[in-house]
């Protein structure tokens with residue numbers, strides 16, 4: 001693969017409800033800030049990818065409504081309807097396909113629609129939608145299979161919530177910095193067993209943007225280029241009943257491909273920091289298993305042993321993760337931004353010292369139907 | 380956000396995207412839903428290539444990428460392979476909380492079937508045997524099965 005790099009990145013602060021900013025304002029803000037970050041002007045942006053969803057926006061063909069805010073007036077602009085990690089994948093492909101630079105921008109305001117009604121509509125209208133499934137109840141089904149099969153405990157999952165909300169205290173963009181205990185999580189309101197309130201990510205508003213450049217154009221940017229060493233995505237079956245929900249095979253495939261591209265043989269020792277898509281606490285150990293960071297069923301112990309805390313052997317979600325801010329569609333792009341900031345050494349108070357190689361991860365579809373895995377590096 | 384906005388109630392607009400759809404249920408969907416409605420039977424189908432018995436049935440096997448043409452009658456019993464007791468209500472759920480979602484491996488099927496369980500939630504476990512109970516007034520949709528009940 002030709003050398004391509006992330007040369008600009010920006011995000012809004014994530015909030016339960018942004019009353020001051022409409023979609024256009026959030027996109028304009030992150031587009032401007034990403035260009036400032038790279039020291040690029042609009043002339044330096046060769047094409048634009050927007051990430052949006054019609055139901056979240058509350059308007060159809062939502063991709064056509066935000067182009068000017070993304071600096072795409074008179075430019076080649078295209079759209080991904082799905083998580084921002086997949087939007088960034090498309091952006092990387094466009095740079096590999098001949099564009100010198102791509103701006104990728106994602107936005108959403110969970111506060112303005114109804115997340116349960118919107119996520120119910122992702123299910124098949126003939127067989128599943130009338131059952132009333134939504135993102136929470138379907139994820140609870142996955143949690144039940146995973147935790148039962150391997151004896152993963154609710155306390156182990158609670159530790160993820162404690163760790164990530166604590167990490168969020170060092171991230172000025174996070175929505176839910178909190179000092180909580182395992183007991184607080186265990187005693188929080190039951191939502192859909194085994195998921196309790198503090199096992200869930202919040203409803204969030206926000207936007208984020210990155211600029212990807214080829215080697216030649218990366219030289220023009222002010223920032224230290226963060227090289228895309230490996231990236232892959234893979235998808236599993238649509239119907240929940242067709243999948244083994246405790247065995248994320250699409251994540252295994254995507255990880256293997258991304259590691260092969262990046263020349264990684266032992267992810268545990270070669271990766272310095274992970275930013276993954278923890279929409280619910282159980283997802284952190286399950287996805288770590290899928291990434292081959294540990295064996296199947298060992299994710300709970302990995303967390304219990306403190307390996308994933310800030311000063312552990314492999315810190316996971318130093319930003320606070322999706323549990324601490326969950327702007328849908330944006331959240332996967334944020335994982336890439338956070339991974340890039342770590343390698344730049346610009347992650348502020350949640351910096352992992354000496355981070356040179358980072359893994360970022362996004363998901364799409366119910367219960368992590370598809371996964372996108374990124375390996376970023378300093379060289 | 381401009382400072383003056385912090386101290387005032389923001390002006391908002393209410394709206395809704397409400398679009399009526401009329402989805403074709405397709406060839407295998409018709410047979411499946413008509414069997415639920417008219418015979419209180421759950422039918423699946425088997426891929427000749429990989430032997431997977433699908434329920435609900437599929438016209439093609441997505442794994443083998445081959446057509447499926449062998450119907451299988453599955454009966455109405457199976458075991459719970461995943462479940463969650465839902466504690467919250469929202470308007471699109473078919474019944475009041477608490478109730479359970481479950482993935483049920485019907486006897487003779489190779490994939491899970493997603494549905495709800497309303498009664499005996501305190502007895503619900505992985506591996507619990509359940510049976511489909513049908514509504515009296517059936518309309519040709521997935522809720523013609525009222526719910527699964529613990530055997």
Ligand SMILES: [Zn+2]
Pocket residue numbers: 426427428429430431440441442443444445
């Ligand atoms: Zn087959």
